[in-house]
Amino acid sequence: MILLDSRRLRINWTREGIKAVQHQNIVFHGVLKHVPWAVLDRLVEEHSADRDPRGLKTKAHLIAMLYAQFCGARGLREIEASLKSHASKLYHLGGCTVSRSTLSTSNASRSVEVFTGLLSALMAQLQRGYRRKIGDCVRLIDSTGVRLSSLSANWATFSAGVCGAKAHIIYDPDADQPLYLMVTAANVNDITAAKEMPIEPGATYVFDLGYYDYGWWATLHQAGCRIVTRLKANTPFEIVEDRPVPPGLPILSDRTGYLPKRLAASRRNPMSDLVREVQVMTENGKVLRIFTNDLTVSAQEIADLYKRRWTIELFFRWVKQTLKISHFLGTSENAVRIQIVVALIAFLLLRLAHDANKIVKSPLAFTRLIRANLMHRRSIADLLPTSPPPRREPQQTIFDFGAAATRAAQRRRADRACAAMGNAA
Secondary structure, eight states, X not given: OOOOOTTTTOOOOOOOOOOOOOOOOOHHHHHHTTSOHHHHHHHHHHHTTTOOTTSOOHHHHHHHHXXXXXXXXXXXXXXXXXXXXXXXXXXGGTOOOOOHHHHHHHHHHSOTHHHHHHHHHHHHHHHGGGOOOGGGOEEEEEEEEEEEOGGGHHXXXXXXXXXXXXXXXXXXXXXXXXXXXXXXXTTSOHHHHHTTSOOOTTOEEEOOGGGOOHHHHHHHHHTTOEEEEEOOTTOOOEEEEEEOOOTTSSEEEEEEEEOOSBOGGGOBOSOOSOEEEEEEEOTTSOEEEEEESOOSSOHHHHHHHHHTTHHHHHHHHHHHHHSSOSSOSXXXXXXXXXXXXXXXXXXXXXXXXXXXXOSOSOHXXXXXXXXXXXXXXXXXXXXXXXXXXXOOOOOOOOOOOSHHHHHHHHHHHHHHHHHHHHHHO
């Protein structure tokens, strides 16, 4: 029998760290992380949006509609095929594949209030970064129309053979974001929608001739708001004071006075306080009669405030050209409302992601980068890698071959030789 010493057979185990590939989320996940999911869960519970256990969940519904906005999908079949091709990447998003019939049913039946509540939460989240005095807040009011097919004629008929909807917006030009949205049929007058909009006392409201209503102007005036709008060419104006105009400016006149005391059917004009009219010559030679209830600031400042109204027109153009509200995925009123609301949610998410990742200056260029890399496993900050630093030439080691260095080398060689002879003896 051969006995083996266990001490010689001892095996020493070492644990080495497993170098696994770190998980990298997709670009879509980097955009969706700005969604306040807790707010969405609360809204789902309030409106019982997920009461059907067999139906599409609200979170998956929102993710599918946002995917359609970011990738530019033009139909339900395209959304269905695209989500199926990226099925393995949807798990970490909380989404899932969805058939076109299920998505169509959800668009037609799910309460739009869930999405409008989420939109309001995102608006407030973005607005918190732009805290200003209420007197410095400018609010632009306008609407934009979208064309619908004849299948929406039961609720969105505008005229014979024409169907459409309107998105009424309150816009903050300083924060570059919408603050309020109302979607109506195209035949609803702008002033009708404006009377249902919330009023911020002390803010400045700028709007065009579509909101020509003395009663609504009086409501803003009584709330302490500053009004900047236009007068019609045939509106009479009783002049009280003709103020001097500085030379070299496009200001033609600056007058204070009163609007007509009486309206049609001998009704009293509710906007009867002293107001102001500033006439401005535009670049193409058109004369604008700008109306305001501010009697103190300069005429040029009033003209500049009205000129800022074009900011909301640029916003409408950006949304229509970049997001998908020109081709609708459904024909019902609920489906159209959901798609417009989700389009604005997508706009705000892009704004939040752009503010968090300053990789490009232009919001349009940032949107193009997101669209091109939406389902790629990369971080948003690495979509445009920075150029590597310039390579430095390695410095050559400098040897000193002087007399002292040579004697030192000789001493070291002699010491090593003596040590070797001593070891041999």
